[in-house]
Amino acid sequence: MTARRKLIRRTALAATTSVAALVLAACGGDGHDMGSMGSDSSASASASASASAEAGEHNDQDVDFATEMIQHHRQAIEMADMAADRASSQEVKDLATKIKGAQDPEIKTMSGWLTSWGEEVPADMSGMEGHDMSSGMPGMMSSEDMDKLDKASGAGFDTMFLEMMVKHHEGAVEMARAEKADGAYDPAVKLADDVITAQTAEIEQMNKMLDKS
Secondary structure (H helix, E strand, C coil): CHHHHHHHHHHHHHHHHHHHHHHHHHHHHHHCCHHHHHHHHHHHHHHHHHHHHHHHHHCCCHHHHHHHHHHHHHHHHHHHHHHHEEEEHHHHHHHHHHHHHHHHHHHHHHHHHHHHCCCCCCCCCCCCCCCCCCCCCCCCCCCCHHHHHHHCCHHHHHHHHHHHHHHHHHHHHHHHHHHHHHCCCCHHHHHHHHHHHHHHHHHHHHHHHHHHC
């Protein structure tokens, strides 16, 4: 897949270069002063090539990371929305608000990457009855888990939410470490590092909250 994309980019660049050469030759034959225009064209072509190179600096691991982490984050947000309605502890509600506030913008960022790479952004299946998002991604809750959380209330909900979110965060950290090890796209690797830092801190916070409950 990557080799094919590189071939397409090289072909497109060659075509662009040929067209630019023909245009310069034609205009030069009319006696126009192409000094400044040639300089502008070269700068534009250089900027375009740089942008293309930057957009292409990704690999399959980056695509997998963005695709899977989008779905992982969506489930965390679904759980956080439940906490906003059902949690009895203000500390749990505040944590849920923090999680949603951090992960929603990251979903938008990763969706933008996939679009720029010509990849499909996964459909939002969170909250759909009977749909199990847990397969293939570490830390994801099964549909049965989500049903149990949805039916819980009070202090029981708080404990269940914290236990599930610890597991969920641990899965996200595992996925982020895989991206740091094998990813090629610098912004994705940086996001993975941010996920590890933020969610490791939240895991410690939630474990302390569970110890007090």
